[in-house]
Amino acid sequence: MSRDASPDEVFAAVEAELPPGPHDLLIYLHVPFCPSKCHFCDFVADLDTADLRSGPPIRARYVAALQSQIRAYAPKLAAMGYQPKRIYWGGGTPSQLNADELVDICRTLNLSFDMSSLEEHSFEANPDSLTLEKVSRLVAEGVNRVSIGVQSFNDEELARAGRAHSAQDAVDAARAIRGGGITNFNIDLIAGLTGQSDDDLKYSLDTCISLEPMHVTVYNYRPDKRTVMGRQIKRGDRPTQYVTSMLRAFDIVRSRLTAAGYEEYALGYFAREGKRFLGESYYFELTGDYIGFGSGSVSILGHHIASNTHKTFHRFRDDPLTFESYGRYAPQRFELLTRELRLALLMWNGIDYARFERLFGFPFATMRELPAMRRYLEYFENCGAEFVEDSTGLRVTDETKLTAHLRTYEASHLYTAGARQ
Ligand SMILES: C[S@@+](CC[C@H](N)C(=O)[O-])C[C@H]1O[C@@H](n2cnc3c(N)ncnc32)[C@H](O)[C@@H]1O
Ligand code: SF4
Numbered sequence: 010m011s012r013d014a015s016p017d018e019v020f021a022a023v024e025a026e027l028p029p030g031p032h033d034l035l036i037y038l039h040v041p042f043c044p045s046k047c048h049f050c051d052f053v054a055d056l057d058t059a060d061l062r063s064g065p066p067i068r069a070r071y072v073a074a075l076q077s078q079i080r081a082y083a084p085k086l087a088a089m090g091y092q093p094k095r096i097y098w099g100g101g102t103p104s105q106l107n108a109d110e111l112v113d114i115c116r117t118l119n120l121s122f123d124m125s126s127l128e129e130h131s132f133e134a135n136p137d138s139l140t141l142e143k144v145s146r147l148v149a150e151g152v153n154r155v156s157i158g159v160q161s162f163n164d165e166e167l168a169r170a171g172r173a174h175s176a177q178d179a180v181d182a183a184r185a186i187r188g189g190g191i192t193n194f195n196i197d198l199i200a201g202l203t204g205q206s207d208d209d210l211k212y213s214l215d216t217c218i219s220l221e222p223m224h225v226t227v228y229n230y231r232p233d234k235r236t237v238m239g240r241q242i243k244r245g246d247r248p249t250q251y252v253t254s255m256l257r258a259f260d261i262v263r264s265r266l267t268a269a270g271y272e273e274y275a276l277g278y279f280a281r282e283g284k285r286f287l288g289e290s291y292y293f294e295l296t297g298d299y300i301g302f303g304s305g306s307v308s309i310l311g312h313h314i315a316s317n318t319h320k321t322f323h324r325f326r327d328d329p330l331t332f333e334s335y336g337r338y339a340p341q342r343f344e345l346l347t348r349e350l351r352l353a354l355l356m357w358n359g360i361d362y363a364r365f366e367r368l369f370g371f372p373f374a375t376m377r378e379l380p381a382m383r384r385y386l387e388y389f390e391n392c393g394a395e396f397v398e399d400s401t402g403l404r405v406t407d408e409t410k411l412t413a414h415l416r417t418y419e420a421s422h423l424y425t426a427g428a429r430q
Contacts, residue, residue, distance in 0.1 A: 030090015039303030097288030115150035144189025312370035359404025
């Protein structure tokens with residue numbers, strides 16, 4: 010199974026197999042802080058609220074750890090021929106850091122890597138902590154895309170979700186983004202949050218569209234028993250008719266956004282004027298190598314995967330130069346690939362065989378014959394997925410993708426007496 014490893018060991022193993030560069034690289038930067046623990050959020054469900062809400066001294070130590078990791082790994086990556094093409098900040102909430110900390114991290118990146126091939130530098134923010142000053146200073150360091158998590162433009166819904174901001178804060182954040190010089194921005198919304206009416210959803214979509222983001226990401230609500238809302242569902246306090254109501258919500262989402270000129274290029278990912286999110290498509294279209302900096306980040310380099318999970322937040326702060334888990338892809342290491350495969354099939358454009366083989370080092374056909382992989386695909390079929398396959402790849406039909414995607418959530422997360430179908 011996976012084990013911890015030093016970066017020297019990981020980079021030596023990657024280098025031994027890597028053809029000569031240049032190789033495109035995605036950089037992911039993880040910031041594990043939040044203003045509050047939102048009642049729906051499954052990203053941070055395993056983290057202590059006190060850690061999420063860490064004050065300035067702990068944040069400063071995390072920033073220093075992140076910078077030392079960047080400084081240590083960048084020369085090794087450059088020596089292997091890696092050149093950053095995309096940068097993507099996520100979390101948690103990167104905008105929880107103050108403007109000086111953000112600029113320090115950007116400068117460390119800019120000094121450590123050759124950024125001459127960089128196409129996209131995308132920064133994720135919450136409405137309550139994004140200011141005009143932060144946007145302007147990030148733009149000066151090369152950030153050219155911002156994503157704000159809004160979830161809803163309805164104050165009551167925001168309060169029920171435990172959010173730390175109002176709808177007006179979100180409108181102000183969109184203005185700050187434009188004021189700071191960014192037109193390529195994204196708004197995240199959630200469809201089907203428990204308690205959300207069709208009118209709530211329509212109102213949020215219409216307000217979002219009026220702010221003219223280039224990109225809108227609409228997540229289907231994923232009920233998770235580790236969260237406050239998940240526990241409410243479990244107790245039966247919040248009724249749910251998960252798949253049926255989510256399909257209705259997505260009808261509303263698609264008709265509103267399509268009428269406003271957005272194209273849905275992956276499930277729930279809507280872009281105007283071709284402004285797709287390059288950072289995220291990198292992972293889920295199995296496009297190529299990436300390095301993750303910070304706790305809660307994964308790296309895929311050559312045919313190797315190395316990661317630091319969320320739970321290692323404390324260890325990472327004190328010892329950022331160890332990977333908590335490390336493994337080499339092989340057909341039998343099916344468990345290392347399941348997340349990417351699931352999202353490639355059910356949200357994105359399927360598994361492209363040439364890209365799969367380049368990234369993982371063996372043909373998909375080898376893994377496909379394994380009983381575990383056959384069971385995995387059968388599970389999707391049982392959830393309603395219909396596959397189409399040709400010599401270039403395997404994908405799920407557009408007609409069955411959403412239902413299958415929702416049913417996999419229903420099967421894994423909706424669990425109880427309280428959850429009525
Ligand atoms: C990693 S979160 C970070 C975003 C940022 N911290 C914020 O709150 O705006 C990215 C997005 O995941 C979505 N998300 C989190 N938990 C979810 C859940 N249980 N179901 C659906 N979407 C969820 C939210 O839309 C959120 O904006
Ligand atoms: S939605 Fe964002 S702010 Fe809320 S808990 Fe999740 S990561 Fe943190």
